[in-house]
Amino acid sequence: MSMSEFDLIKRFFTRATPGALLGVGDDAALLQVSDGNVLAVSCDMLVSGTHFFADADPYLLGHKTLAVNLSDMAAMGATPRWATLAIALPPKDGGGADEVWLDKFSAGFFALAQQHGVELIGGDTTRGPLNLCVTIIGEVPAEQALRRSGAQIGDEIWVSGSLGDAALALAHRQGLTVLSGIELAACEKALHQPQPRIALGMALRGIASSAIDISDGLLADLGHILESSNVGAQLDLLSLPVSPGVRRHFSQPLGKQCALSGGDDYELCFTAPHQRHAELLSIAAKLGLPLTPIGEIVARRECIVHDASGKPIKLETSGYDHFR
């Protein structure tokens, strides 16, 4: 006999939710927002064949499903608190839900949730082509949320971590290049187990003038900051923080493309006044996370990337778009 939907939720997706007035199991969860805070709410849907391969490791997929949502909280400087998870799951051969898959998926999801103090307070499970949808709810003091619209002319532009690893791992998998074992290991971790920069986002409250997470590629996402803030940017290609694997491909279009336009990085791109430079380096040291200045906000409404010789490079693509 196969499990009922009710049993399935109870077995795989019901954990203690001491931070909620009422968790899973009623028509809605009840949540009390902390004094002085507003809610930050975001939603991401991951679809088999579009965002991940159908044979993706379910543990890593559980991690990533939550990670991409946590990354939006990081980009707002919010403290993530609660999440809902809706899953459409194909029945396995024979008819029931795939309990082995669910066991691993939920383990990956909850491991990351626990690490960040996030409680799963609701959701839905249904039959259908594999689809994972999370809505994440966080808290942030109203005036300290990191918006896209605050970049000022003269601000430095920073990114966390390194750029393009996830895209390079994908290129390897697609046969567009061949990575060494060491390179591949580093890049695959970025693709399959991105680390949402929650601690960084919270540390940037009151320091960064704007922030976004790099999920569609640096140029596309920085582009959103530029548009929202009505400013432009000048970037130095050689200042971009990249892994040795991406660096090795810089002589080919692939390397630059990964660093500038590769999606799925989930690092933060943010702007801050020059006088915050030293403070940001000390945050980097404290968090053990590289923070690298890569350029400057300018008045002219365009984004120019300079190569080693100072010449603007020709940009071929500006990020991933599901409907282009």
Add this chain to the structure above:
Amino acid sequence: MSMSEFDLIKRFFTRATPGALLGVGDDAALLQVSDGNVLAVSCDMLVSGTHFFADADPYLLGHKTLAVNLSDMAAMGATPRWATLAIALPPKDGGGADEVWLDKFSAGFFALAQQHGVELIGGDTTRGPLNLCVTIIGEVPAEQALRRSGAQIGDEIWVSGSLGDAALALAHRQGLTVLSGIELAACEKALHQPQPRIALGMALRGIASSAIDISDGLLADLGHILESSNVGAQLDLLSLPVSPGVRRHFSQPLGKQCALSGGDDYELCFTAPHQRHAELLSIAAKLGLPLTPIGEIVARRECIVHDASGKPIKLETSGYDHFR
């Protein structure tokens, strides 16, 4: 040239959100919860082929996608405020998103949203098999939320509206029965344009001892109240409020099945002390919505339905389950 994901969100899913500090267009929306209220949060996913036919009218589908979520707010006695909407959409022939479909879907969604003062504050659009996922966020004074766990022995059991119409419309479509034109029109409206009982839910604050919405069938959903409240129930089959179409099928198993176990009704089932009886009838009159007492909460942990002669009837199925 087809629309980008960004343009698509801008064109179809961005409306004014005066009730949000920050709406669509950043990494997360920012929301201020009203003083003295807690959040009610719920999430439902609708999948093509599982919850609706692939050729479903997109306007009605937009309505229903939000309606099933609003129904959860009604069942909590919450005032719905905000929603996120994630859509996976197959590309139409030629590659781009189906703009005609999106235009109608968003019109149906926003028509209902506006009716209930709900603002769309975030979401996601991506390519994939058609899938619609809404997270709804409402507000309710903490002590007045209608939980499933409060039913008391001796309470009357009530339902709103009529039962089984949506299931009977489905049975007609599946060729299991033939409805007259008038019967079909009434039943199809229940199936395709369910009206979430928001005003009723709010009116039941402080009156109902428990509540749930009937999305999986009366017996299954009342069963959740009984389990959460650790009580049982006795129901009268003939007291169930049903439309003439369902009534006409009461001599066959189909009629009883629709009324007792038919899903997709989105009426409320709730319990209240006997002394609230008159008050509830006046709420019914005020809202123009039938409220019908259908039985009583009892101590013995089972649910018995009596037929016209007072004999317990044999129950064949207890509701819809996606994984049974």
